[in-house]
Amino acid sequence: MSRLRAVPGGQSAPQPARAGSMVKVRVEAPGKVNLFLSAGAPGADGYHLLTTVFQAVRLIETVTARRQAADLRGTITLGLEEPDPAVPTDATNLAVRAAARLAEETGVTDGVDLLLRKRVPVAGGMAGGSADAAATLVACNALWGTGLSQAQLLVLAAQLGADVPFPLLGATAVGHGRGDRLTPLMARGTYHWxxxxxxxxxxxxxxxxxxxALAQDSAAPAAPADVPAELTGALRDGDPRALAACLHNDLQEAAISLRPQLADIIALAEASGALRAMVSGSGPTIAALAPDPATAMRVANALTASGLVTGALRADAPVAGARMVG
Incomplete structure (x- = not known):
């Protein structure tokens, strides 16, 4: 368990800090799948301009925030419900950074004890760490009584990372810039992943x-492509088959070139009944869209039995963004 002392006195606190009355707050936030991801050339800052469509999936990260004991007042501590050596618990964890950033912005000095329950695959291109950060912002905002609006939390989220704003918003949205400038997108129906x-x-x-490196050999466009009208239409109609035909990820070729076995997983998922399978975000997780729950189960069973994957998780979408529970 790590400790990081919160820094008081943010430069532009939106309002004076207030003492919250809560002792414990539990917040859930979803992982994501990119239905569409188009990347342009990197800018002077090294970041790529993106156009992407996020969908929040029912793989849920849970953050429980508790008031610190008197002898730890003013510190931020973090623990995991299920220890995982791949998940840091020091100041490099995005949840710890989120709490520290909120404390800095609002002048809070109380500190917080964070407990994470992780369900999104770690380092799988599904923004599990970003969901932790989003949940932490919501939890600490309530615990500390700082009263920031969702719009203000979204600003802080974007400062933490390009993927952090979306788990705050949830549902389905188009992301521009580095993916952090979001516009909600209408999506009817339920999608089975x-x-x-x-x-x-x-x-x-x-x-x-x-x-x-691959783009240098293929005259890739400098700017990302727009979201196809066919994709937004499929979402409006709640049509998974039409959506499957529009799924796209510019990073898939790069991910497969680094991990060729991903192509075999995609082929098996589609042969088992998936409408379409692709690399999720930067990978290595493979996202397979199924027409119904029964087919999703069949695809998951085939993948699990193949020995090609560590696991196969089923989840429906879209779901809400970060919210308090319990």
């Missing part, structure tokens, strides 16, 4: 580096 996980993650920077 299977996520094939790998024991070893893929580094997002490494995938983008390979994407850039």
């Amino acid at each position: 299977v996520f094939a996980t790998s024991a070893q993650g893929l580094s997002t920077p490494a995938v983008f580096q390979r994407f850039d």
